[in-house]
Amino acid sequence: xxxxxxxxxxxxxxxxxxxxxxxxxxxxxxxxxxxxxxxxxxxxxxxxxxxxxxxxxxxxxxxxxxxxxxxxxxxxxxxxxxxxxxxxxxxxxxxxxxxxxxxxxxxxxxxxxxxxxxxxxxxxxxxxxxxxxxxxxxxxxxxxxxxxxxxxxxxxxxxxxxxxxxxxxxxxxxxxxxxxxxxxxxxxxxxxxxxxxxxxxxxxxxxxxxxxxxxxxxxxxxxxxxxxxxxxxxxxxxxxxxxxxxxxxxxxxxxxxxxxxxxxxxxxxxxxxxxxxxxxxxxxxxxxxxxxxxx
Amino acid sequence: xxxxxxxxxxxxxxxxxxxxxxxxxxxxxxxxxxxxxxxxxxxxxxxxxxxxxxxxxxxxxxxxxxxxxxxxxxxxxxxxxxxxxxxxxxxxxxxxxxxxxxxxxxxxxxxxxxxxxxxxxxxxxxxxxxxxxxxxxxxxxxxxxxxxxxxxxxxxxxxxxxxxxxxxxxxxxxxxxxxxxxxxxxxxxxxxxxxxxxxxxxxxxxxxxxxxxxxxxxxxxxxxxxxxxxxxxxxxxxxxxxxxxxxxxxxxxxxxxxxxxxxxxxxxxxxxxxxxxxxxxxxxxxxxx
Amino acid sequence: xxxxxxxxxxxxxxxxxxxxxxxxxxxxxxxxxxxxxxxxxxxxxxxxxxxxxxxxxxxxxxxxxxxxxxxxxxxxxxxxxxxxxxxxxxxxxxxxxxxxxxxxxxxxxxxxxxxxxxxxxxxxxxxxxxxxxxxxxxxxxxxxxxxxxxxxxxxxxxxxxxxxxxxxxxxxxxxxxxxxxxxxxxxxxxxxxxxxxxxxxxxxxxxxxxxxxxxxxxxxxxxxxxxxxxxxxxxxxxxxxxxxxxx
Numbered sequence: 022x023x024x025x026x027x028x029x030x031x032x033x034x035x036x037x038x039x040x041x042x043x044x045x046x047x048x049x050x051x052x053x054x055x056x057x058x059x060x061x062x063x064x065x066x067x068x069x070x071x072x073x074x075x076x077x078x079x080x081x082x083x084x085x086x087x088x089x090x091x092x093x094x095x096x097x098x099x100x101x102x103x104x105x106x107x108x109x110x111x112x113x114x115x116x117x118x119x120x121x122x123x124x125x126x127x128x129x130x131x132x133x134x135x136x137x138x139x140x141x142x143x144x145x146x147x148x149x150x151x152x153x154x155x156x157x158x159x160x161x162x163x164x165x166x167x168x169x170x171x172x173x174x175x176x177x178x179x180x181x182x183x184x185x186x187x188x189x190x191x192x193x194x195x196x197x198x199x200x201x202x203x204x205x206x207x208x209x210x211x212x213x214x215x216x217x218x219x220x221x222x223x224x225x226x227x228x229x230x231x232x233x234x235x236x237x238x239x240x241x242x243x244x245x246x247x248x249x250x251x252x253x254x255x256x257x258x259x260x261x262x263x264x265x266x267x268x269x270x271x272x273x274x275x276x277x278x279x280x281x282x283x284x285x286x287x288x289x290x291x292x293x294x295x296x297x298x299x300x301x302x303x304x305x306x307x308x309x310x311x312x313x314x315x316x
Numbered sequence: 317x318x319x320x321x322x323x324x325x326x327x328x329x330x331x332x333x334x335x336x337x338x339x340x341x342x343x344x345x346x347x348x349x350x351x352x353x354x355x356x357x358x359x360x361x362x363x364x365x366x367x368x369x370x371x372x373x374x375x376x377x378x379x380x381x382x383x384x385x386x387x388x389x390x391x392x393x394x395x396x397x398x399x400x401x402x403x404x405x406x407x408x409x410x411x412x413x414x415x416x417x418x419x420x421x422x423x424x425x426x427x428x429x430x431x432x433x434x435x436x437x438x439x440x441x442x443x444x445x446x447x448x449x450x451x452x453x454x455x456x457x458x459x460x461x462x463x464x465x466x467x468x469x470x471x472x473x474x475x476x477x478x479x480x481x482x483x484x485x486x487x488x489x490x491x492x493x494x495x496x497x498x499x500x501x502x503x504x505x506x507x508x509x510x511x512x513x514x515x516x517x518x519x520x521x522x523x524x525x526x527x528x529x530x531x532x533x534x535x536x537x538x539x540x541x542x543x544x545x546x547x548x549x550x551x552x553x554x555x556x557x558x559x560x561x562x563x564x565x566x567x568x569x570x571x572x573x574x575x576x577x578x579x580x581x582x583x584x585x586x587x588x589x590x591x592x593x594x595x596x597x598x599x600x601x602x603x604x605x
Numbered sequence: 606x607x608x609x610x611x612x613x614x615x616x617x618x619x620x621x622x623x624x625x626x627x628x629x630x631x632x633x634x635x636x637x638x639x640x641x642x643x644x645x646x647x648x649x650x651x652x653x654x655x656x657x658x659x660x661x662x663x664x665x666x667x668x669x670x671x672x673x674x675x676x677x678x679x680x681x682x683x684x685x686x687x688x689x690x691x692x693x694x695x696x697x698x699x700x701x702x703x704x705x706x707x708x709x710x711x712x713x714x715x716x717x718x719x720x721x722x723x724x725x726x727x728x729x730x731x732x733x734x735x736x737x738x739x740x741x742x743x744x745x746x747x748x749x750x751x752x753x754x755x756x757x758x759x760x761x762x763x764x765x766x767x768x769x770x771x772x773x774x775x776x777x778x779x780x781x782x783x784x785x786x787x788x789x790x791x792x793x794x795x796x797x798x799x800x801x802x803x804x805x806x807x808x809x810x811x812x813x814x815x816x817x818x819x820x821x822x823x824x825x826x827x828x829x830x831x832x833x834x835x836x837x838x839x840x841x842x843x844x845x846x847x848x849x850x851x852x
Contacts, residue, residue, distance in 0.1 A: 108356075111357070111358065231421040242410065491754075
């Protein structure tokens with residue numbers, strides 16, 4: 022394997038793992054569509070960061086995305102409080118902010134390599150060509166560094182706040198009662214999702230981010246009932262989807278992000294059919310067995 | 317600038333596109349009221365995203381950009397996605413939002429995969445296929461406007477005919493059954509109209525944002541009235557205004573994508589309504605208090 | 606004559622049995638209470654009878670005819686929690702729904718129909734609220750509006766899903782009076798009910814339900830401690846309202 026291919030696979034795996042672990046928690050909290058919304062709206066954050074700094078560089082982008090990501094969550098919550106059903110609130114907020122981002126991009130599109138298609142599909146093939154060089158020494162792609170930092174940050178946050186996250190996910194009312202800062206945990210998770218999204222965005226685009234946030238988490242939830250196991254499994258499924266997606270993409274010469282997203286779907290389908298406890302086919306077989314026993 | 321406007325308005329193709337965007341906006345705004353009130357916003361977003369692989373697949377199969385052919389593919393994958401979502405909700409412990417999220421992202425991702433296959437492996441004029449993602453009014457020709465216009469009018473006609481049934485089943489399903497409304501048929505009809513609007517809207521607004529043309533005008537209209545009849549008309553009007561302004565601005569200013577401009581217009585209308593709507597606007601509520 | 610007779614009705618969600626071989630009869634001109642703990646399948650039973658939930662097994666007769674579901678025989682008052690109170694609809698529009706079969710397609714609702722709907726609102730003392738959006742009414746007023754809709758519908762049988770929940774004492778009294786009047790007119794009222802204290806006062810017949818029929822018949826014959834305990838499975842020492850709140 023060439024180093025070129027290696028960097029792409031590493032990037033994909035980091036995206037899969039980072040999004041997988043943070044996304045799975047949102048799936049368990051029944052907030053999958055908020056993850057979807059945030060992964061769209063961070064585009065606006067990136068564009069705004071560009072307007073302020075006039076360049077596309079890692080750090081301002083992270084800040085911009087973080088701000089807009091949190092803003093999205095707060096905004097949805099605010100509209101919901103005025104009496105709008107939450108599904109409509111999510112729909113209005115994410116389409117408004119995303120449309121604004123896309124329109125702004127089209128004004129600056131000629132100045133930088135940021136364009137609408139890029140935002141959607143990413144340019145994972147460019148990742149290896151954008152290395153971090155300090156004093157002339159090549160330290161590997163910038164994207165890999167950024168993803169690694171966010172990934173470690175996610176892991177550290179999950180470890181530190183593991184119990185509060187778990188309890189507030191399982192039973193928010195009870196968590197509040199025993200003094201867990203439920204609101205803080207909520208926005209901490211929103212921040213993690215925003216950061217994961219923006220770190221992944223540049224290389225794989227919005228589609229794959231959404232897929233990696235939601236699908237591995239949902240798959241893992243079908244395979245296990247234990248909180249920690251769901252998170253870990255979700256991360257691993259993210260990695261598996263990335264690797265197999267890359268292979269599919271290079272074999273048929275198609276979009277890498279598209280292929281990785283498709284592979285998350287394949288793993289989901291497998292779990293849907295064959296999960297030991299939840300699988301649809303497995304349940305059917307058990308049902309037949311029990312019927313035979315009765316008669 | 318003014319001369320640009322004049323030449324634009326004189327272009328017959330543009331006039332057609334304007335009529336198309338007007339009709340599409342009105343019909344989706346009207347149907348959107350029911351989508352909003354039945355809390356189906358996110359599922360229609362999933363349905364919209366799921367049209368992409370259908371469009372791409374039909375193009376690969378027939379190497380033909382004729383709109384009706386592509387839209388048949390869009391309808392099929394969109395329906396497929398809906399039934400998958402329902403299957404997941406029914407048969408697993410996953411809840412609605414996760415089920416929608418899974419299907420939405422996987423179908424869309426697969427659509428992108430197919431689009432990239434088209435770009436890599438197929439010759440011929442494929443320009444305009446990826447305009448389905450964000451919508452491009454410029455890619456619409458007179459024949460497409462016929463399709464969009466006829467379907468929109470048909471949707472509006474059926475909405476008028478069955479308005480009472482849509483109204484009653486949306487408000488109180490069980491009661492509607494009791495008074496003899498064929499509720500399953502009415503549900504199916506309303507759902508078909510929703511699919512129709514989504515499918516004809518993707519070329520102009522794009523699969524990513526078409527859901528906004530359904531729910532944002534409806535949500536905005538809710539702030540002006542407490543009557544469903546009036547709400548439907550206001551919502552349709554908001555949708556039509558959004559469609560028109562979005563199409564015109566994206567044609568006058570170069571590089572401006574149509575779909576996001578339509579959606580942005582609708583969003584502005586929504587925020588104005590949220591603040592100043594007569595019946596529920598935040599300012600009015602403050603004053604009353 | 607029997608208003609409703611249900612034979613061996615079973616309902617299944619996936620592999621879970623929600624109702625199992627439920628059988629009961631409701632005589633015409635009675636007020637029947639369906640009593641049982643949370644999750645006993647009371648609302649499901651109503652929906653199954655109306656054909657909104659697929660029946661795995663069993664048969665439903667309405668007025669001693671096989672129920673074809675298209676007939677306009679059953680009026681329905683929904684559970685409060687199932688109503689979208691923010692829906693853009695006012696009190697008069699809700700009542701008008703009950704006159705659906707008299708409307709003509711393509712024509713606006715006639716003045717005559719509107720006047721008629723107003724008389725129903727007047728009957729339950731709500732005529733001044735006709736143009737109020739339904740969320741701007743109190744709990745009792747909201748329930749009155751749905752009752753007026755049932756009046757407008759004028760069916761021989763009424764289903765009501767917990768009609769007294771969230772309702773003030775005056776409205777509850779008025780509702781009971783109205784139902785007794787219906788009963789005297791030969792109509793049948795079937796009510797899903799929660800409050801065990803009022804069962805003997807309100808209902809002449811009861812169905813005790815917990816997935817299966819525990820008891821069915823005249824209230825004084827069936828509603829005794831032994832049956833109640835079988836229905837609630839000994840959980841009566843922790844009334845469901847309290848047990849539910851401990852989380």
